[in-house]
Amino acid sequence: MARASNVKNRLNRGDGAWAYAFIAIALVVYALFTAYPVVSAFLVSFQEYRPLGSEYIGFDNYSGIFASELFWKAIMNTLVYTVLTVPVALIISFAVAIAIMPLKKWAQTTFKAIYYLPAVASGVALSVVWLWIYDPLPGGILNQLIGMLGIPSQNWLGASSTSMFSLVLMSWLSSHGTSIIIYVAALLGIDESYYEAAEIDGATFWQKMWHIVLPCLKPTTLFLLVTGVIGSFQVFQNAYLMTGGGPDHSTTMVGLLIFDTAFKYFEFGKAAAQSLVLAAIIGVIAFIQFKFLGKDVEY
Amino acid sequence: MKSKTKIAASVLALTLSLGTLSACGSGNNNEPAQTAKPSNTANGGASEAKDTITALLPPVSPTYQENFKQMEADFNKLYPNLTLKIEPASWEDMTQKLDTQVNAGSPPDLAFIGSDGISKYAQMGMLLDIKDLVSADMIADYDEAALAYMKNGDGLYGLPAYMEVHSIGGNKQFLEEAGVDWKKVQQEGWTYDEFREAIKKGVVKEGDKTSRYGFVFATAGVASKDYLSILVKNAGMPSPFTKDLKYAYTSKNYLTVLNAVRELIDDGSMPKELSSVDAGKRWNMFLTGQTMITGKGLAVFENSANKNNAKIDAKDGSAVEGSIKVDYIALPLPSFAGQEPVSHAVVDGYVAFRGKKDPTDEHKANIAKAAYFLSSGQVAATTNNDLFAAHITKSAREAAASMESNRNPDNIAAVDKMLEHAAPARPDIPVELGSKAIKLENEVVIPKLQALLAGEITPQEMYDAVKKGAIEAFGADGVVQD
Numbered sequence: 001m002a003r004a005s006n007v008k009n010r011l012n013r014g015d016g017a018w019a020y021a022f023i024a025i026a027l028v029v030y031a032l033f034t035a036y037p038v039v040s041a042f043l044v045s046f047q048e049y050r051p052l053g054s055e056y057i058g059f060d061n062y063s064g065i066f067a068s069e070l071f072w073k074a075i076m077n078t079l080v081y082t083v084l085t086v087p088v089a090l091i092i093s094f095a096v097a098i099a100i101m102p103l104k105k106w107a108q109t110t111f112k113a114i115y116y117l118p119a120v121a122s123g124v125a126l127s128v129v130w131l132w133i134y135d136p137l138p139g140g141i142l143n144q145l146i147g148m149l150g151i152p153s154q155n156w157l158g159a160s161s162t163s164m165f166s167l168v169l170m171s172w173l174s175s176h177g178t179s180i181i182i183y184v185a186a187l188l189g190i191d192e193s194y195y196e197a198a199e200i201d202g203a204t205f206w207q208k209m210w211h212i213v214l215p216c217l218k219p220t221t222l223f224l225l226v227t228g229v230i231g232s233f234q235v236f237q238n239a240y241l242m243t244g245g246g247p248d249h250s251t252t253m254v255g256l257l258i259f260d261t262a263f264k265y266f267e268f269g270k271a272a273a274q275s276l277v278l279a280a281i282i283g284v285i286a287f288i289q290f291k292f293l294g295k296d297v298e299y
Numbered sequence: 300m301k302s303k304t305k306i307a308a309s310v311l312a313l314t315l316s317l318g319t320l321s322a323c324g325s326g327n328n329n330e331p332a333q334t335a336k337p338s339n340t341a342n343g344g345a346s347e348a349k350d351t352i353t354a355l356l357p358p359v360s361p362t363y364q365e366n367f368k369q370m371e372a373d374f375n376k377l378y379p380n381l382t383l384k385i386e387p388a389s390w391e392d393m394t395q396k397l398d399t400q401v402n403a404g405s406p407p408d409l410a411f412i413g414s415d416g417i418s419k420y421a422q423m424g425m426l427l428d429i430k431d432l433v434s435a436d437m438i439a440d441y442d443e444a445a446l447a448y449m450k451n452g453d454g455l456y457g458l459p460a461y462m463e464v465h466s467i468g469g470n471k472q473f474l475e476e477a478g479v480d481w482k483k484v485q486q487e488g489w490t491y492d493e494f495r496e497a498i499k500k501g502v503v504k505e506g507d508k509t510s511r512y513g514f515v516f517a518t519a520g521v522a523s524k525d526y527l528s529i530l531v532k533n534a535g536m537p538s539p540f541t542k543d544l545k546y547a548y549t550s551k552n553y554l555t556v557l558n559a560v561r562e563l564i565d566d567g568s569m570p571k572e573l574s575s576v577d578a579g580k581r582w583n584m585f586l587t588g589q590t591m592i593t594g595k596g597l598a599v600f601e602n603s604a605n606k607n608n609a610k611i612d613a614k615d616g617s618a619v620e621g622s623i624k625v626d627y628i629a630l631p632l633p634s635f636a637g638q639e640p641v642s643h644a645v646v647d648g649y650v651a652f653r654g655k656k657d658p659t660d661e662h663k664a665n666i667a668k669a670a671y672f673l674s675s676g677q678v679a680a681t682t683n684n685d686l687f688a689a690h691i692t693k694s695a696r697e698a699a700a701s702m703e704s705n706r707n708p709d710n711i712a713a714v715d716k717m718l719e720h721a722a723p724a725r726p727d728i729p730v731e732l733g734s735k736a737i738k739l740e741n742e743v744v745i746p747k748l749q750a751l752l753a754g755e756i757t758p759q760e761m762y763d764a765v766k767k768g769a770i771e772a773f774g775a776d777g778v779v780q781d
Contacts, residue, residue: 051423051424136576158749158752161755244523247755248750265734
């Protein structure tokens with residue numbers, strides 16, 4: 001009996017070693033492709049980077065960033081984009097999830113697949129379609145649509161007054177698939193007995209929504225809010241492909257500014273500093289979100 | 300069984316890890332191929348050691364990339380010990396691909412880029428000066444004006460493939476309907492006032508809607524910087540810097556051009572949505588008869604128009620939808636404020652790079668040989684003929700003599716005339732000044748131009764913003780104050 005136990009312990013010890021071996025692979029990949037670039041970016045942010053030999057310049061890159069009007073404008077643009085897109089995206093995702101919940105399994109799956117489709121489609125291909133929709137001439141699709149309502153045609157991406165709205169609209173009407181799937185999964189996790197008890201008490205649809213669904217989905221909503229804000233602060237592709245940050249920097253987001261600084265002007269030190277400042281801003285916002293919204297949330 | 304599974308899993312895991320590590324370990328620092336031997340000669344030109352020269356090349360002409368295999372074979376035939384390894388790239392990812400390789404310290408030996416990119420890479424110290432590597436015979440083959448564009452300071456950083464001018468292109472039928480004497484314009488040019496009146500006459504309205512504009516220039520996307528930079532050359536500012544290296548776009552003539560940019564839209568001769576019209580859109584508008592004149596124009600556009608005409612004749616479904624037959628007429632840009640017309644010259648070519656490690660003398664010499672091979676003789680003749688571009692080497696002219704071309708002789712004469720007025724190269728502009736000007740252009744000029752085109756700011760406001768940015772970048776003494 002004792003011998004059998006010893007053998008089992010040896011095997012367990014062996015399993016532990018294997019577990020560490022497999023974890024090590026993930027750790028090595030993480031260290032190479034995440035940790036190392038972050039540490040490297042931190043070091044580069046204090047340098048004037050040159051492929052043939054960089055020079056340490058202290059905090060010059062950081063002071064340059066904070067003195068730059070364009071950086072603050074990009075921060076403000078990103079903030080506006082985030083405020084306009086993330087809450088609406090959550091509401092749309094939640095509404096769609098609620099709408100497809102009562103459907104049969106096959107119908108639910110079909111809708112989830114349809115809503116998830118933009119997530120697997122190429123962002124470049126989607127942008128081409130949107131560029132077509134936003135054709136500024138009177139024959140453009142969106143201009144024809146608003147023309148039916150008697151509204152004159154708009155220079156959607158070429159005017160400061162409409163360019164940010166155009167990017168926001170594009171975000172509102174695409175890429176909710178992941179959030180919808182997460183919300184549906186969370187809705188399925190709510191115990192039926194809550195609804196039964198509420199029905200016995202004569203609760204209406206909205207009362208059930210307010211007193212059961214929203215509180216039960218709070219951890220999910222907080223997760224989607226935090227990840228949504230992080231994603232939104234890092235937005236790059238839409239601005240890069242649709243407007244290039246224009247006109248007059250009205251859609252220059254921080255992500256695009258970092259890209260331009262690095263790959264247009266080759267100021268990698270400054271770009272690294274901008275990235276770290278952005279990471280700090282995102283960290284502070286995530287902390288605030290958890291502090292004020294995550295008090296009674298447990299994962 | 301369990302043990303076998305663990306062993307298999309660990310082997311797979313190890314392979315994965317090693318794959319990752321080996322990916323990081325590989326690098327190409329422009330070192331010659333392993334078979335290369337050190338050379339004792341000054342420029343290595345006489346060595347017969349094996350070597351490989353890499354080249355990153357975009358689709359310079361419609362058939363250029365189809366000829367890569369032939370080009371590699373012909374080069375190897377000419378130099379049996381050398382291998383030319385061509386990496387194709389699309390125009391869209393050419394800059395990004397090259398920039399990534401340059402910043403990693405392992406660029407290709409040669410890349411086809413515009414001469415205006417030389418200062419950017421020279422500032423990083425990543426260009427290879429081939430001044431002492433090319434022979435006197437090679438240099439004598441090139442037109443001096445074109446070759447000068449590949450210089451910066453005392454260095455020669457590549458060899459030019461062609462010299463083109465940025466012009467504008469008109470629809471012959473519409474020009475004649477509007478009463479424009481296009482042959483006279485081709486030979487004598489026109490002033491802004493003459494141009495403004497001409498394009499007004501080119502506008503066709505159906506009720507409130509404009510069915511044809513007088514002039515449409517691409518100002519969005521990659522073309523965003525072209526419009527203004529081409530116009531200002533004809534307003535006494537052939538370069539962003541004057542001969543005494545003061546930033547020129549603070550001159551009052553710059554404001555004159557900005558006023559003109561706005562006037563042409565306010566006249567209704569150009570679309571009010573101009574800020575969103577990209578290169579593809581305006582070409583479509585030109586071929587579908589929605590504009591009389593388009594810009595920017597390049598000689599190759601005549602070829603594109605001719606090809607589309609042939610498709611229309613053949614009732615080929617791949618002709619541009621809704622297009623009409625167009626006789627493309629190359630025209631110069633108008634001149635402003637009584638200034639001499641100056642054409643915006645475009646010189647693209649094969650620029651030589653170095654990696655983190657300095658290449659051997661032998662390898663440097665081989666890079667120069669490859670650059671000369673690609674930019675002259677048969678290769679250049681074939682490419683430039685395909686592009687309708689002017690040849691800039693004697694050897695290419697000779698090779699092209701027997702090649703057929705269906706270019707309009709009036710357009711050839713017009714382009715030659717414009718080339719006579721081409722802005723001269725400015726290798727004297729220090730790279731630091733050049734890069735500051737590029738940054739000012741990207742961060743102030745282009746964004747403000749977009750706002751000006753959209754009617755959000757006035758020409759004076761844009762001028763003030765550019766002047767403010769210029770003074771911040773170059774100092775009050777570093778800019779023109781007239």
